[in-house]
Amino acid sequence: MRYPACVFPLALLLAGPTCAAPLGDANARLLLNRSGFDALPVQIADYAKLEPDVAVSRLLKASPTVAQTTPPEWVNDTQLRPARLKDMNPDEKRELQKQFRQRGIELREWWLTEMLSTPSPLTEHMTLFWHNHFVSSLEKVKAPQLMYRQNVLLRREALGNFGRLLHGIARDPAMLVYLDGARNQKGQPNENFAREVMELFTLGEGHYTEADIREAARAFTGWSINPENGEFLYRPRQHDDGSKTVFGKSGHFDGDDVIDLLLARPETAEFVVTKLWREFVSPEPDSAEVKRLAKLFRDQQYEIKPLMAALFTSPAFYASAGQLTKSPVDLTVGTLREFDVQPPDLRPLLFLNRQLGQDVFAPPNVKGWPGGESWINSQTLSLRQQFLARLFRADTEEGGAMLPPRMKRGFYEPDLASFNDRCPKACAIKALLPLPPDPVPEGDGTAVLRALALDARYQLK
């Protein structure tokens, strides 16, 4: 991809990231696809006319803090489960498990519906990013209501404030279950949350000691939940009120104090910016740029929008086409949006994303999906190909032969002819691939669309 006129190397040295020329097609595509999911040709054309600053503020301005899709009714149930599981007989327990499983599916359907239909793909992409940063999973949390409430928090602060989000997450009931905070008591504290909040949520590995973890775990004791309604509950008798020493500072710290100590450390902004860089720019963060953006992030009191604006107008961003691998959600949601497929039933999509390694609401562990090249291994690559082959009916006999049985019947069918009318060959090549195909597929019409979707570059963004 070409750089926009404004970030030619000379201008890059002199002027930094701001620039006055319009984005053009390739950069508009990059901005929309990276910040959200695959953009439609008409949206690319629309943004191509805008200068980068204008385009980015338009994207950021149009970011809602609540989902437009109506959630399942049960999310408002105040009764989560009986206070004591011991009071339930085996049949009741089985029934509760069945209900949790069913609701877990409905919850995933709700979020995927939002991703497929949202007018602000950026909001959903950021929500997914934070889900993969502040990881919790249905596998352990069990109660889908709690995962829903966490998702609401993640979306509310998706482009809000990182400090508020971190304080919110530390008291979030799903997180308190997931990292055992709810069981963290004075005397023999459970270190799980204290460790991961430092290693994975703020500082990064190597910037704290084992003693810091042990002391911080004491500060979080007593932060628990009410098991009946799933609300945060402070249990003063389980809280260790004694003096603690964390990062060389001593005091009668509670959890919020420790969070503030973490936010005061410069490593936190650098750690989060590095992760955002890997998600939105390239697998190889530029350390000088990370430092610049991290300083901006701290100067802006951890407001997320100014940081994202700086990231999406940086020269490195517009020089990175084809360097990132599409996640399963990027691939499946993006393709269905691009070709205007309105799935009558989302369960095949849930199942496919799980097979491809990205089951939303159930990341593999507290570090989340590693992403990048690791999305592609022999198993997932062949499933990605089968999904696309099936969708584009490139090979009806063989393409579907290895698909999981649930995906074989009545899978989604895109209207390729109308896409081809709106965006014929030359347009489609630019709209669908981040790098030019080599060789360019022969012929034209819908056969070209199939060939482009099956090009290895379609797996990149």
Added chain:
Amino acid sequence: MMNRRDVLKLGAMAGLVALSPTVFAAALSGSDAKPGRLLILIELKGGNDGLNTVVPYANASYYALRPKIAVARDQVLQLSDHAGLHPAMTALLPLWQANQLAIVQGVGYPEPNLSHFRSIEIWDTASASDEYLHEGWLTRVFRQQPLPSNTLADGLIVGSPELGPLAGGARAVVLSGNNLNGGGMQMAQQAARTPALAHILKVQQDLNVAATGLAGPAPQLNTTFPEHGFGKTVKTAVEALAKNGHIGVLRLTLAGFDTHVNQQATQQRLLKELAEGLAALQTGLTELNRWNDTVITSYAEFGRRAAENKSGGTDHGTANVHFVTGGAVKGGLYGGAPDLANLENGNLKYAIDFRQVYATAAGWCWGDAALSPALGGSYRRLELMRV
């Protein structure tokens, strides 16, 4: 010349469902050279609690450190006057009695890291604690000393999508049930423009090779595999091996060992799966006539804290116990029994460097030549192989 698929067809036509193991294995390897030795790595993901796996049941400190979750003395399966197996592992006893199960205690490394992610990276890359490497240790072994040209894949991976010790260049193929296929991408020898594109093209090529070699229906085996998750993992691996034995490594993962809370029930279930899975591996490999040229070893990012926490679980720890088994293994207890009177920040000190375990297994499979560069130094083998 008859190829492998013809052999299978012929078998089916003649109704020879139950070929004898030897004949079966010989038929499968066809006219090709005999496969080399096989390394099977079993990852106990999450950090298995070694103290409740091989229990120091004669040690009063153990019961003092774990008032709620200790395994009672009269419950353990006694291996010696001080060590006993967790009672869920009865399926391992025949291997122990056959003197083919080595138990290596106190496996770890200097300056231990208690992060799951950093510590498994250290194990997977065989690095020092303060050294950051990007290639798996087996990738480095096979770069130094490539496997024979008829090798289908350097490694098959079952039970996890992560390449672990095979990351960064080895020809590794992730198996899940029988979902291998050749894929439909038309992209022969296109020039790679970005590292991400180069990666996809490489995976496609490995996939094509493995798909060709592992095509066809699952062979009929006499071995019964357990129904649980790890049993299925073992079944997938053994069936792939039955189709084509020219594989260097199998890496199988059993996950769920991060037992911070209510450890007992979870670990009980996982250790049962592990023991039954190992027993099924022994049966399956014996049927394929591969047991005597296979070495199996377990590994994990770390063991767990010596003392239990207040939630009936254990937090992250350091040194751990691991199993080594195979037809050529000299069974018994190796390494250092846990020294509970001499803990460091509540954690066990290590007695055996994990790279010694790697050197023992990989050195037996492929010789010592490639080991020093791959392991970043010379590590003394443990004397637990017969030949």
